[in-house]
Amino acid sequence: MRGFLPDCDIRVPGSLAEALGLLSAEPGVWTPFAGGTDLMVVYNAGRLKATRFLDLSRLAELRGIAEEGASLAFGSLTSFSEIREHRAVHQHFPNLVKSARATGALAIQNRGTLGGNIVNASPAADTPPSLLAYGAELELVSLRGRRRVAYDRFHLGYKQMDLAPDELVARILVPMPEGRSFHYFRKVGTRQAQAISKVCLAAHARVADGCVAELRIGLGSVAPAPVRARNAEAALIGKPVAELPLLAARAALLGDMSPIDDIRASAHYRSVVTQNVLGHMLRELASV
Numbered sequence: 001m002r003g004f005l006p007d008c009d010i011r012v013p014g015s016l017a018e019a020l021g022l023l024s025a026e027p028g029v030w031t032p033f034a035g036g037t038d039l040m041v042v043y044n045a046g047r048l049k050a051t052r053f054l055d056l057s058r059l060a061e062l063r064g065i066a067e068e069g070a071s072l073a074f075g076s077l078t079s080f081s082e083i084r085e086h087r088a089v090h091q092h093f094p095n096l097v098k099s100a101r102a103t104g105a106l107a108i109q110n111r112g113t114l115g116g117n118i119v120n121a122s123p124a125a126d127t128p129p130s131l132l133a134y135g136a137e138l139e140l141v142s143l144r145g146r147r148r149v150a151y152d153r154f155h156l157g158y159k160q161m162d163l164a165p166d167e168l169v170a171r172i173l174v175p176m177p178e179g180r181s182f183h184y185f186r187k188v189g190t191r192q193a194q195a196i197s198k199v200c201l202a203a204h205a206r207v208a209d210g211c212v213a214e215l216r217i218g219l220g221s222v223a224p225a226p227v228r229a230r231n232a233e234a235a236l237i238g239k240p241v242a243e244l245p246l247l248a249a250r251a252a253l254l255g256d257m258s259p260i261d262d263i264r265a266s267a268h269y270r271s272v273v274t275q276n277v278l279g280h281m282l283r284e285l286a287s288v
């Protein structure tokens with residue numbers, strides 16, 4: 001059963017200061033509303049408890065993709081379509097383009113935002129593994145000021161985040177890779193498109209003198225929140241790309257996951273397929 005629209009109060013602030021003022025005056029009362037593609041699903045199911053919404057759509061401060069020093073800064077209202085169409089994103093962050101293409105269909109990509117994908121905090125969301133692999137940072141804003149949080153420290157558990165009720169995600173800053181680097185993104189779903197991930201793995205590596213100099217691996221759908229595969233990374237960093245320790249990395253990866261059985265896949269399927277995707281990633285890395 002749908003929610004009851006007359007119960008809802010929707011404010012459309014014209015400035016960031018006005019929005020932050022409302023959040024600060026009544027913390028936890030106002031729910032930010034970006035593209036609404038997650039919120040409306042819950043509303044439509046009659047399960048949305050919130051009735052007071054802060055429509056962010058007029059906040060120019062949360063829009064745009066721009067170079068800032070050595071990073072590319074994405075306003076939290078950046079849509080998946082904007083990610084897909086931006087030249088610098090293609091050039092520096094192909095995994096983000098692949099994540100955006102893998103998210104829903106065009107209607108969702110036109111409306112859904114990067115900030116909403118992060119704060120909805122679904123373990124199965126598609127941009128978080130790429131953001132983890134690229135070492136992204138979040139800029140959070142409230143009337144108290146701005147602060148930055150490394151994205152790999154933002155998710156604290158299932159739908160638990162380092163985000164206070166009076167804060168908004170303002171921007172997502174992603175450091176631009178130096179030199180030639182390796183990018184890998186793989187989403188496994190029931191179909192090639194319009195499917196929620198059963199497993200998602202994104203990786204970004206830098207190879208120097210024939211060895212893995214830097215590597216970050218982000219995982220989706222295998223833990224209560226998107227996670228870094230730190231054990232697998234540790235098994236691979238410093239190793240020659242010609243002799244990557246596949247079996248040790250596969251074993252280490254088990255320590256990075258805590259998958260569950262649900263309607264989309266079993267925990268066993270998720271473990272085995274994530275290990276297989278890691279193997280595929282390592283074969284590609286070995287051939288660069």
Ligand SMILES: Cc1cc2nc3c(=O)[nH]c(=O)nc-3n(C[C@H](O)[C@H](O)[C@H](O)COP(=O)(O)OP(=O)(O)OC[C@H]3O[C@@H](n4cnc5c(N)ncnc54)[C@H](O)[C@@H]3O)c2cc1C
Nearest residue numbers: 034035036037038039103104112113116117119125126169
């Ligand atoms: C048919 C369909 C298919 C989908 N397919 C996929 C898919 O393949 N992959 C995938 O990852 N997702 C998918 N989604 C989920 C959804 O589209 C994404 O998670 C999207 O990024 C949500 O963004 P939004 O702007 O619509 O968020 P909203 O629904 O507006 O908000 C989501 C949450 O984030 C909060 N929020 C939003 N912006 C901010 C901000 N700046 N600061 C603080 N809090 C904020 C809101 O309060 C809310 O709690 C799908 C959804 C639908 C309906």
